[in-house]
Amino acid sequence: MNNENLSEKAKHLRADIIKMLYTCQSGHPGGSLSCVEMLMALYYKVANVDASNPNMENRDRIVLSKGHACPALYAILADKGYFPREDLWTLRQLHSHLQGHPDMTKTPGVDINTGSLGQGISIAMGLALAAKYKKADYKVYTIIGDGESQEGLVWEAAMAAAHYKLDNFVVMLDHNGLQIDGSNDEVMSLGDVTAKFKAFGFECFKVDGHDIDAITEALKAPVSGKPKFICCETAKGKGVSFMENNFGWHGKAPNKDEYTAAMKELGVTING
């Protein structure tokens, strides 16, 4: 897929996210919109996955550790054909396979249950270590949040990943700088988070988290003997002007007017 199509697709995916949250009147728009391109780089450019065979033994594993951003993941999985796009409008509703946080036992294409922050990266590290043990050659990618990085478990997992020299393990940070109660710096400063991962023994990259080519290049850069960390600089609420860089949109659904305005910005006209 060429880049023009991908940037068009990013818009469509964002519109799907907004529609999902509007329909169920709950969920997390800010952090879903910020990691769209990170997930797109994985699902459309880099990762070895197959929608027709979601449990393919040798597939790359993708773990959305910041599980509250799952509307972005669901929109992409639907677009790839893991399940019908109509399912998206059942998000968070009783008996839907699309849970409020990712559920591997219900949704085709979801590799690991996440949502309790810090656990996704730790399980992903376990997957990568198990792959090494089994001499399997797939990779494990995990997307973490910056607020999530305040969890001690993130650093326990990072320490183990370096200790076991997991060069099949890639941690991508959605660095939008905001969390529920405000900015990272106001709530609990992460300091130089890339330097911290470097100190933990990661090969580190820093990219524009909305530039699919830049993310792809960092994902493809060869590393040996150590895990990889990619700091993706993003904007929370990216793509919807009034949500951008506003922590108030962490976990709030748009009302009718906000929905109509957001969809218009994303190129979709709502009638009525």
Added chain:
Amino acid sequence: MAESKSLRVAYGEALVELGKKNKNVVVMDADLAHATMTGTFASEYPDRFFNFGIAEANMMCAAAGFSHSGLIPFASTFALFGTGRAYEQIRNSISYVNANVKFGLSHSGLSVGEDGGSHQSIEDISLMRNLPGMTIFVPCDPLETKKAVFAAAEINGPVYIRVARPVVDTITTPDTPFIPGKANVMRDGSDVCIMATGLMIPHALRAAELLAADGISAAVVNFHTIKPIDRECILAMADKCGAVVTAEEHSIIGGLGSAVAEVLAGNSAAKFARVGIQDKFGKSGKPAELFEAYGLTAENIAAQCKNIKK
């Protein structure tokens, strides 16, 4: 003569034996391999052993990752840090998805002894029992520990094996059945039924002797499985004896006593009492002294039986 051995030693040996038969078994520890005795496995199969350092939460999530890769991880540390510190990792990353992870957690209960209340896990059964799909084994002797390890590997889903530290006598035989969820009647009786688990089994058996001397016929049932609890056995024995006393090296809140009470409530008119740790923390002391101080004795079990028979 039956062999005496620490249950943790039996656990380590059982892992080696299981590992020989089942190549998917891997073992993990959090810097306690020489205490939980997973080190026995590590010496035999160094490439199948993973140390995560003093980071129990990370070990539990990593174990989940291994289980999703088709392996059968046995993760070990002390019972308190496994079920307590890593509770939410077990809850969300393992139990919630029925991940095929086993945790053999040692140094459970007051029998840790001198390390004191900070290390004596008296609420671990309670913490694990509230998780849907969790299986809980509390072996009473070295032989039963080995059977628990092998049974755990046959179950598809999380299993907690509570492993005590002291050296104890073997009181079961190779022929004693170990069927998950099926309690073993070790001594039949008709006046009162002592339902016990783990290290309390020998005390329960001696209590039955004391009661016999006073003309009271006491049954003793070994609940090696706390979850799923053997409902049928509880109701049958309650019906037969009309009086039930539970005995466990655990808080009376949330453990075997609670599990039995939940079955009896509304279903049985049997009289009922619980011997266990009475909503208190432990403290330093020799295991035998602590058992005495907290009423985990044959004499106290017998007294409770007599009390409810009045």
